[in-house]
């Protein structure tokens with residue numbers, strides 16, 4: 001078993017990945033929502049400094065734990081090797097504890113660290129002059 005903090009951290013990076021892949025995509029019709037598990041694992045190792053030294057198998061194990069959890073919470077569907085996310089992820093910062101949250105549209109607006117519901121866009125949008 002992995003320590004909870006390691007699993008939570010992994011979930012944060014995975015949400016970051018889903019966010020980044022769809023970041024420049026404002027059109028839900030063009031949402032990239034199908035991912036292969038092995039592609040996700042390889043992408044994390046290749047693009048995230050945090051997981052650069054990880055073995056593929058360890059990433060896969062963590063991925064399976066976190067994906068099961070996210071499926072229970074209605075964020076995605078696991079179909080064998082294929083993952084389908086329900087919506088894009090929005091990046092929001094908690095105004096209370098400053099934690100950066102990546103939230104699916106299927107989740108309530110609530111900080112995953114302190115449960116405050118006072119979240120704002122991150123980075124904060126500049127006011128138009």
Ligand SMILES: [Zn+2]
Nearest residue numbers: 094097111114
């Ligand atoms: Zn918070």
